[in-house]
Amino acid sequence: MFETKTTSVKEVTTATLPSKAYAAQSATSQLAPWHFERRAVGPHDVLIEIRYCGVCHTDIHFLKNDLGMSVYPLVPGHEIVGIVTHAGDHVKKFKQGDVVGVGCLVESCRVCTNCNEGEEQYCLNGAVYTYNGIEKETGNVTYGGYSNQIVVNEDFVLHVSDQLPLNKVAPLLCAGITTYSPLRRWKIGKNHRVAIVGLGGLGHMAIKFAKSFGAEVTLLSTSPSKQKDAQNLGADQFVVTTDETNLQKIAGYFDFILDTVSSAHDLNIYLSMLKTHGTLVCLGIDPEPAQIAMLPVVFTGRTLAGSLIGGIAETQEMLDYCAEKHITCDVEMIDIKEINQAYERMLERDVKYRFVIDMTTL
Amino acid sequence: MFETKTTSVKEVTTATLPSKAYAAQSATSQLAPWHFERRAVGPHDVLIEIRYCGVCHTDIHFLKNDLGMSVYPLVPGHEIVGIVTHAGDHVKKFKQGDVVGVGCLVESCRVCTNCNEGEEQYCLNGAVYTYNGIEKETGNVTYGGYSNQIVVNEDFVLHVSDQLPLNKVAPLLCAGITTYSPLRRWKIGKNHRVAIVGLGGLGHMAIKFAKSFGAEVTLLSTSPSKQKDAQNLGADQFVVTTDETNLQKIAGYFDFILDTVSSAHDLNIYLSMLKTHGTLVCLGIDPEPAQIAMLPVVFTGRTLAGSLIGGIAETQEMLDYCAEKHITCDVEMIDIKEINQAYERMLERDVKYRFVIDMTTL
Numbered sequence: 004m005f006e007t008k009t010t011s012v013k014e015v016t017t018a019t020l021p022s023k024a025y026a027a028q029s030a031t032s033q034l035a036p037w038h039f040e041r042r043a044v045g046p047h048d049v050l051i052e053i054r055y056c057g058v059c060h061t062d063i064h065f066l067k068n069d070l071g072m073s074v075y076p077l078v079p080g081h082e083i084v085g086i087v088t089h090a091g092d093h094v095k096k097f098k099q100g101d102v103v104g105v106g107c108l109v110e111s112c113r114v115c116t117n118c119n120e121g122e123e124q125y126c127l128n129g130a131v132y133t134y135n136g137i138e139k140e141t142g143n144v145t146y147g148g149y150s151n152q153i154v155v156n157e158d159f160v161l162h163v164s165d166q167l168p169l170n171k172v173a174p175l176l177c178a179g180i181t182t183y184s185p186l187r188r189w190k191i192g193k194n195h196r197v198a199i200v201g202l203g204g205l206g207h208m209a210i211k212f213a214k215s216f217g218a219e220v221t222l223l224s225t226s227p228s229k230q231k232d233a234q235n236l237g238a239d240q241f242v243v244t245t246d247e248t249n250l251q252k253i254a255g256y257f258d259f260i261l262d263t264v265s266s267a268h269d270l271n272i273y274l275s276m277l278k279t280h281g282t283l284v285c286l287g288i289d290p291e292p293a294q295i296a297m298l299p300v301v302f303t304g305r306t307l308a309g310s311l312i313g314g315i316a317e318t319q320e321m322l323d324y325c326a327e328k329h330i331t332c333d334v335e336m337i338d339i340k341e342i343n344q345a346y347e348r349m350l351e352r353d354v355k356y357r358f359v360i361d362m363t364t365l
Numbered sequence: 366m367f368e369t370k371t372t373s374v375k376e377v378t379t380a381t382l383p384s385k386a387y388a389a390q391s392a393t394s395q396l397a398p399w400h401f402e403r404r405a406v407g408p409h410d411v412l413i414e415i416r417y418c419g420v421c422h423t424d425i426h427f428l429k430n431d432l433g434m435s436v437y438p439l440v441p442g443h444e445i446v447g448i449v450t451h452a453g454d455h456v457k458k459f460k461q462g463d464v465v466g467v468g469c470l471v472e473s474c475r476v477c478t479n480c481n482e483g484e485e486q487y488c489l490n491g492a493v494y495t496y497n498g499i500e501k502e503t504g505n506v507t508y509g510g511y512s513n514q515i516v517v518n519e520d521f522v523l524h525v526s527d528q529l530p531l532n533k534v535a536p537l538l539c540a541g542i543t544t545y546s547p548l549r550r551w552k553i554g555k556n557h558r559v560a561i562v563g564l565g566g567l568g569h570m571a572i573k574f575a576k577s578f579g580a581e582v583t584l585l586s587t588s589p590s591k592q593k594d595a596q597n598l599g600a601d602q603f604v605v606t607t608d609e610t611n612l613q614k615i616a617g618y619f620d621f622i623l624d625t626v627s628s629a630h631d632l633n634i635y636l637s638m639l640k641t642h643g644t645l646v647c648l649g650i651d652p653e654p655a656q657i658a659m660l661p662v663v664f665t666g667r668t669l670a671g672s673l674i675g676g677i678a679e680t681q682e683m684l685d686y687c688a689e690k691h692i693t694c695d696v697e698m699i700d701i702k703e704i705n706q707a708y709e710r711m712l713e714r715d716v717k718y719r720f721v722i723d724m725t726t727l
Binding site: 286288290302303304307308 | 647660665667670
């Protein structure tokens, strides 16, 4: 189904691989073409020719060094779909030509409690992120999916069904698993009233998953203009949260709220919408502390929690579920040279709902 | 076993009952003797001669109007143990001479989802608190246990074993159930590492319950002087939280932390001590908002929750459990005239661990 480049086995397994990417050279620079070397393909690695890479809001956080931990040159991208062009000698799960995905993680310690429980994203010794991490094999910085190819240990590579449009699968590797995982953890299904805060890349996937699991789904948004889109995506209700009258109507209404907003905002209004023992799960990585009024939390036995992507096994489960249920992301395709403009539009919330880069344009 | 006063049936069921109490007349006044009328004993009510009343930190919050909702005259007290001196015509569960308890609740709507699930403390139409509530039967303010007697609907009265020292049972009605309920809700038992923050009335009961359920228990305190007491109460470990080195040692260590502190304090240091998916439950009613760093909460999938006392059925379960396991509170007995001095000592954290008023001194 896919045409792949021919590279000699010796070349990819003994020498580093000249690679292309779009990189930022500092917190204030734009993304621009950059050449670098990927590590040679080890016996447990696969070499993946990247076809599509989704654009996550976290990419912008790292580009701008919002979390104070960015290392430059920075090559973002952790929603990767591509084709295996070479599999190391000891690779068991993949072969040349396989359609595969890579998400936010490319390695972990594999020995801690969390790794043993399949929660590599919470690796106690520090999971290796797909970009801006430290590559275990080389000690070098990891570079992400805004690139023509990537070398990844097979245990952090996912099988992707070729029955779904691959560009629409790419964002499942972050936006998909990040919303799927907490909905599964809190066993969301029929008889649950679920609210999703924010209609972006994560929010639109959260609606799809929560509906698919059988819940009654309400989209909470500050923009009245999103009502029709929310309903088209399957939301049963839509509430504009800037209207105080609306908030009174849904006080104490929801069993579970998934907050997908990544910028600073007041969590108390969402907590007040929860039933007794209801749970608000935050997915965004806002560096500012939240101000939480604890008195109403105590008086209603409510819960506030965080959740970070998902483990490798759960990510595979999510991809398989999506293939079975024909769930994909709504995407807007861009060429790699449009990436900086895409970031500007994302900051203005002008995307439905995920930009995906056609990496063949690199 | 107990001598009770003789009152004619007609007198208690047809006319209001002249009663004695210690009351505060304003947010700045001390507690002092006061005379008032209890409602007549209705067909579903019991009249209880109060023998002991525990002194809860919430009593001080209400006396000083810290939550801005106090109504004066205010008669505090919601850790009540006494003897039934009269049971209304339709009362089925109690008879004259029974040893009984009354906690924080004396009525609820009985029809909402939470009441139907036995969680009257979260009554959606507003539970009636034992003091500073609005009495359903009369529309008057409720007056608490710093009093010689109280009239309560039998459904909010608890059976108390006369095999335990009753003065040490009284604080179970609030301090006991408030710590028992979240430990049960989060199914704390063997293989759980539990920390208790603060060694007061709630904290010392939390140690006893968590140990009794089989958990490894650590007391977290700002006072090194509490180490011996914590160990005597059964704590396996004791950590002084003002020492940064200590905090590093227990980072990510606990499955569950029960925070019993009722004054303003930083919750982030406790959140940082939780394992992945660990839970911090706050019991205190500090009116100031907490500043929560959400980034580490997201990156570890941690949970912050609140919990409020317990329902009537669970309170009975707790009292029965305590009778079976011989669990009681460590108390310091006072006469009613010492109550204002006791409040001063409580604010200086000078009590092991609960003042209990001998109400026969009224």
